[in-house]
Amino acid sequence: MTDRLGPIPFEQLSDAQRAAAQAVIDGPRGALYGPFVPLLRSPELMAAAQRMGEYLRYRSAIGVRLSELAILVTARQWTQQVEWAIHAPLALANGIKQDTIDAIAARRRPAAMAADETLVHDFCLELHQRRQVAEPTYAAALALFGEQGVVDLIGINGYYTFLSMVMNSAQTAVPASPAAPLPE
Numbered sequence: 001m002t003d004r005l006g007p008i009p010f011e012q013l014s015d016a017q018r019a020a021a022q023a024v025i026d027g028p029r030g031a032l033y034g035p036f037v038p039l040l041r042s043p044e045l046m047a048a049a050q051r052m053g054e055y056l057r058y059r060s061a062i063g064v065r066l067s068e069l070a071i072l073v074t075a076r077q078w079t080q081q082v083e084w085a086i087h088a089p090l091a092l093a094n095g096i097k098q099d100t101i102d103a104i105a106a107r108r109r110p111a112a113m114a115a116d117e118t119l120v121h122d123f124c125l126e127l128h129q130r131r132q133v134a135e136p137t138y139a140a141a142l143a144l145f146g147e148q149g150v151v152d153l154i155g156i157n158g159y160y161t162f163l164s165m166v167m168n169s170a171q172t173a174v175p176a177s178p179a180a181p182l183p184e
Helices: 015-026 043-058 063-077 081-093 098-105 115-130 135-170
Strands: none
Touching: 015 043, 043 063, 043 135, 063 081, 063 098, 063 115, 063 135, 081 098, 081 135, 115 135
């Protein structure tokens, strides 16, 4: 598979592209990689996406551990190898069990999750597969996370779906990772 929208040499970047790239590099990500490589073709879109993603990934109302779980469920739904390569190790480092990660990769329901993980898993699957969230699942999420947490959880699913669409279309190169690739 060819990386359709690969890296642009620094000297070929426009001023707007250079500024957008620098904002990513100067932020918590520390480098320009993954979805930001193809998104650099639209620097204003990239800048807006980067700001949203920075909030959702690092400061969402549901916390990093559950955000990483939601990212994995989304990456699996889209078979998005770059997101999986980046976020499976982060999920593990933030407290998601390897058995849970392996089950999501295999499209199986994880056998043993914490109650909050089960709720996030089910909420994400319903949103992706049914295009809505059942009332009992929504009510449980609202009770546990509050309105901001529910909106942030929806936002994580939407944001990482957007990134998956970008990278699947661009055929973005998968970085080296300790995580096994997602099975097709």
